[in-house]
Amino acid sequence: MHRIVVLSGPSGSGKTTIVKRLLAESPIPLRMSVSATTRPMRVGEENGRDYYFLSPEEFESRRVAGEFLEYAEVHKSGYWYGTLVSEMGRAHSEGKWSLLEVDVQGAMSVMERFPDAISIFLMTPDVQEYERRLRSRGTESEAILQRRLQTAIEELKLADSYRYRVVNDNLDHAVSEICRVLAAEAKHV
Template sequence: MKKGLLIVISGASGTGKGTVCKELLARERGVAFSVSATSRAPREGEQDGREYYFRTRAEFEAMIAEGAFLEYADVYGNYYGTPLAPIEARRSAGEDILLEIDTQGALNVMERCPDGTFIFLLPPSLEELRRRITGRGTESEESLARRLAAARDEIRLGRRYRYAVLNDTVEDATARIQTILAAERLRADMNPTQFDM
């Protein structure tokens, strides 16, 4: 059986990862979204089990001790992690699964799953990135400065990904990612049974 793709999209805070992933899921019916867990508080409109599994710091640390994560990281003082069991089950069943995770987490997944499709989302400019982050209305000046400094570092790490996609518009960025996925689905190592003649 064909193994499902592990699609990892990441980038600096404010690059539009969530928006692009939502658009990709609307266009690619065969892709399932991996819901991450976090110890941060929900933002307005977020629901447990939809955007994230919201856990207390103690609950999250218990899950770490149990080995329940494909990857996890402490980002800006909060834990984020990808539950392992649903990923393994879906891929084994031939389903493609999408992870929207931070750069630190993606680099950890690269080590464990080198066959993954790793896509780094780039902002059009640092000024646009600043505008997007401040547009949320959730950041103090200190927090904004920290996120922008981290963004510069994360963008440098983007060179370690297989693909880099500019998010100038959601529509164009999503179309570029769809092209990548079409090519990835044709990789010989992802379709081993087609050689059984």
């Protein structure tokens, strides 16, 4: 049976790193849902692998056509992100569960539409750790970094809306904990 796994949490919680590990180590076959975005491609990114890079006009056209499972302007950046419904179909046709790495706002939309989704909120032990991780990336201006930190504080208030909460203070432990969750959920299918 096709299932949807939603992994989200504030910027700096380690979602991207955890996803890479889960795709290699999960006891359940997962297919990463590639998100669409209007932001520019970064060095080393590839269209269709990291994101579907869409123009604002194409994103809006597809949104109006109902092609998105969820979508949002993230961090008041002016850039839109979303999950195309077609990504769920790809996973289903491969006999895999869909793995969505989405922001908290997107996760709320998915959980509303699919209450049986396996929702996992990833967090760090404290707010200072988010700031340390975001600064170590060196990819955002100070203004954007401050917006992301403020967003993180707001998103933490929604952690109890998720079925599972995982603290990423040790990468191996966090990955193992999520793998245990997925194995347990597979028994209920």
